[in-house]
Amino acid sequence: MTSIRPLITADRDDWLPLWLAYLEFYESSLSPxxxxxxxxRITDPDHPIHGAIARDDAGRAVGIVHWFAHPATWSVGPYVYLEDLFVAPDVRGGGVGRALIGTVTDWARSAAASKVYWLTQSHNTTARTLYDRVATDTGFVHYEIELD
Incomplete structure (x- = not known):
């Protein structure tokens, strides 16, 4: 049985390999x-970014998720952006990703949010198989401008 709870400072050594694997998956890197x-930020209770960690029965960290709420022009309640979601490759397909999304959705409901949304790469077929089961593909295309 997978357990999920908010990230705390003591989780850093378990969070870090998952975070680095997530960055590697997206062919990205960040400075230390x-x-x-x-x-x-994630572990500061006064910061608006939240995070959770999933652990298997043996206590091994097998997934992470990060999210934050923001005001929206199209609704009374805020929107919740699920920014990062990563599940260890050896446990994918076992419900960890769905449970982590459920954690964010439950948090969003408790915050009176109007919706939860996220982005993924179009060729991320493994994740999209799950996303197509738990959410609606809105058909929007993502653009961005990097600022220095």
Whole structure:
């Protein structure tokens, strides 16, 4: 049985390999300073970014999720952006990803949010198989402008 709970400072050594694997999957890298800042933000109860960690029966960290709420122009309640979701490759397909999304959805309901949304790469077929079961593909295309 997978257990999921909010990330705390003591989880850093278990969170870090999952975070680095997530960045590697997306062919990205961040400085050690940015990684440290990200973890500090997630584990700071006064910061608006939240995180949770999934552990298997043996206590091994097998997944992470990060999210935050933001105001929206199209609804009374906020929207919740699920920014990062990663499940260890050896446990994919076993319900961990669904459970982590459920954690964010439950949090969003408790925050009176109007919706939870996220982005993924179009060729991320493994994740999209799950996403197509738990959410609606809106058909939107993502654009961005990087700022220095």
């Amino acid at each position: 300073e940015q990684t440290a800042l990200t973890f500090e």
